[in-house]
Amino acid sequence: MSSYSPKEYWTDLADRYRHEDGKGFAPVLHPGAPDWFNLCVHELQERAWRRALSLCTLPKGASVLDVGCGTGRWVRRYTQSGYSPVGLDGSLSMLKRALELRTIAPLLAARLQSLPFRDGTFDCAQAITVIQHIAALEQQQALGELVRVIKPGGYLILLELIRGHAAHVVSHEAADWIDRVQICGTELISWFGQEFLLLDRILSGAVSFSKGMLVDSHADGLSLPTISEARTKGKQLARRLYWNVRRITVGLSTWVEPMADRLCPPEWATHAVFVFRKPLA
Ligand SMILES: C[S@@+](CC[C@H](N)C(=O)[O-])C[C@H]1O[C@@H](n2cnc3c(N)ncnc32)[C@H](O)[C@@H]1O
Incomplete structure (x- = not known):
């Protein structure tokens, strides 16, 4: 693929791999890979997501924005865990699949680079393997938007690639991700490597x-x-x-x-999970 058009790229994956598995993993993880592989990657990510969430002090019912929610796996998990999530994605086909998979939460089609919410709307926002798929020049704007819609004292959870590049992948080293989010006005609480395999x-x-x-x-x-x-x-x-x-x-x-996870430097992983907090005003 020489040029990458995010909306078309993700819509094509959502349509082509719609019924690949019953869980909606194929379009958002490794399209075309066997189901067992995507399930394994999902389980590793879910373990990391739970660890990140345990670092945030979020009361039950807290509002959470999941940007680039894809087929809605995290939105469903937030609902099941007693939070009030909102899912947002640039591809309508992804959201349609999320609805088919009974995602019971507000779902919106919009671009992360200009979020349709007021400043300080959410207790927490997250992007799981999403910013890495935004063009380099627009990533900073997207991160700024995420921080803008979080309440003072609220949290930001990111899970992104720290190695590898492709037409649709713009990764950064962990220290670089941290700098990029901190200059938007957040403090790093913790980070760790994810997916060593x-x-x-x-x-x-x-x-x-x-x-x-x-x-x-x-x-x-x-x-x-x-x-x-x-x-x-x-x-x-x-x-x-x-x-x-x-x-x-x-x-x-x-x-x-x-x-x-315990013995290797976190930089050896393919991804990293970051938890940031927006300081109280
Ligand atoms: C790799 S998938 C991850 C989906 C979901 N976060 C998950 O972990 O299951 C990336 C998702 O980000 C969405 N996306 C990419 N760029 C976006 C943008 N600029 N605004 C909103 N959504 C975007 C895609 O449509 C796709 O659903």
Whole structure:
């Protein structure tokens, strides 16, 4: 993908992967990956989200804005935990899927860069893997908007990538994310690394590397339909093998994840979770 248009990109994913799983994970996590993989990534994120929430002193019924809420998994969890969430997303198709999944909370289609709320409306705002998908030049405006709509004394929870770039991904090192949010007028309460999956990352890194090195040296002498049929079968087989091996490496990595969390520097993770507080006026 050379140019990235957020609304079209996310709407396309929401429409194409609408019924991929019964939980709405595929459009917002790893579209096209097996269900077990997205479930595993979701469970790791949910553990981190609960840890972040435990760092905030939020009374039951507190108002929470979930920006870039996608198919609504966090909005539903906030409701189940006794808070009063509002979900906002730039893609109507994402919100339609959230409704299908029985997200019982106000849902709004709007852009994060200009939030349709008054200053100081919410006790807490969060963006889970959202700011990383906004163009570099607009990220600061989006962060400023998030801080603006939080009440003095309110909280901001972010879970964002701290490594990796693509047309639709603009990540930053943890220290950089912290600076960017603090200059909007917040104080950092705490941050930690999220998703180490060390063994699995070694395997998937090696596969991506060797994919780049592979050249098709077996096509000579075969007719075109035979080549394409053989390629399709080969690809299907390779894909099955790849995910079977990853099931093992992801399983082992998940098992040691609590240890990695305790022993490894947080910068080794792929994502980080940040909890900020807007000072009392
Ligand atoms: C990776 S998904 C994450 C969804 C959700 N936060 C979750 O964790 O399940 C990113 C979401 O951000 C939304 N999004 C991206 N840029 C946005 C923007 N500028 N304003 C509002 N939503 C945006 C997309 O439509 C998409 O639903």
